[in-house]
Amino acid sequence: MWKNRAVQTLLIGAASTSVLIVVLIFLFLGKEAAPFALTPGLSALFDSKWIPVSFQRERFGILPLLSGSALVTLLAMLITIPFSVLGAIYIAELAKPLEREILKPFIEILASIPSVVLGFFGLVVLAPLVKSFFGLNTGLNALTGAILLSIMAIPTVISISEDALNSVPHVYKRASLALGASQLQTIFRVTVPAALPGIIAAVMLGVGRVIGETMAVMMVTGNAAIITANPLDPVRTMTATIAAEMGEVPFGSVHYQALFCIGVVLLLVTFGLNVIGQQVLRRYGMRQ
């Protein structure tokens, strides 16, 4: 009997590790960020400037970073969603078997390119292109970052959307065709609506990937902590800020705590997105 119990304990232990890790991350981030709430106080985060090192007055407003992340993410999704959904529809519904066998490996390769490599590509190829196309002083801006991020997100979103489309029962398609619907009518009126929860989940995952991505955006977005809605302005994201400054910040300083505050905000945003994604899946997923 002790064997049974031992194995059970082992399994419970393994299963709860992830819970433990998440809790610990929250605790640790919170612990490092907490002193910031006392001095200078959380309101300092809502400043419009991020100037963490200064001879006059240090400012820790994360609004420019939030807006930077939001702008890059929004642009990236504007590119990613149409590309991936249409791509997934083509691969799942229209492509000939041969085309599918060529397309799928390439998409998988795209997904496996390390982000630093993509960042490098962005720096030497994409940024000059954006620069000359729009006649700018620099190609390092939100748009370049967004294009690069969508290159990273597209393979994931395509694969998961394609799975969702493939898992739509064939009987729906047959019923639609038997009613005299064309292939395109069947795809857009039956298959895509039925796969919508999966497609939304795929997009949510893509958003998660885009918000969390650090290396590539740091290399190509220009890293200017300004509040802007112009895609052609340089921006700085939350992740890039943490990555760029964490290595040089004095341990335990206000700046150090501010970086952890950014980490907490980032975690809350991704957590929120996850919850929304789950809700969407729960509400609409049952209808299949």
Place this chain on the structure above:
Amino acid sequence: MVDKKQALLLEDFDIEIVSRDLNFYYGDNQALFGISVGMPAKQVTALIGPSGCGKSTFLRTLNRMNDIIPGARVEGQVLISGKDIYQHGTDVVKLRRKVGMVFQKSNPFPKSIFENVAYGPRIHGTRDRQQLAAIVEKSLVRAGLWEEVKDRLNDNALGLSGGQQQRLCIARALAVDPQILLMDEPASALDPKSTARVEDLIGELRELYTIVIVTHNMQQAARVSDFTAFFYEGALVEFNATKLIFTNPKEKQTEDYITGRFG
């Protein structure tokens, strides 16, 4: 139902569906061998035979639903109202509008009851809400489902019982106003009560539509059909008035099958 004391004579009817020397292949496997038959208009024709005899394959050649199977190939002719549906340039969309189909397993879309029935008319261009509502009501009435669902047309169709779902699928097929209704074992997944309802429904619909029904249930064929075609190993063995097939089959194989010696 018609009085079957007097056996029906094929010569007395307009023939609406004709197949001539129809061969069908799944890749290298030939599934149908030279099927030649003419099925009468506004009558119920049952296709019977043991599993794998080609009856469902034959049914699907009548609205070209086999087209979506990779590697499927057809030789010969199928004439519907005198036109060869395998002729080059045939509009499959128009064909399937004219030749509706009900599947073995009920397959309503994961949409509301209303949207399920309105789907066909919508894709064929009906936009007007009132017109759609009228079609939906008429179709549901014909399928004998209206009274049960009229107060919850906006509920999800997947919440209906199995028998109701199958009648909804029949209503959905009727909504595009077909001439011919193909039914592939429409009651085989239903309980006896729902089966009886669907069979009654077929009896009512035969006034308005030419119906071809595949069934593995010989009692069902005897109950609902006017004519019966017996398939065996991809060939048509015998086609005649149902009454004659069941009382006085000409072929030995038919007799053996309907008396239960094999199946």
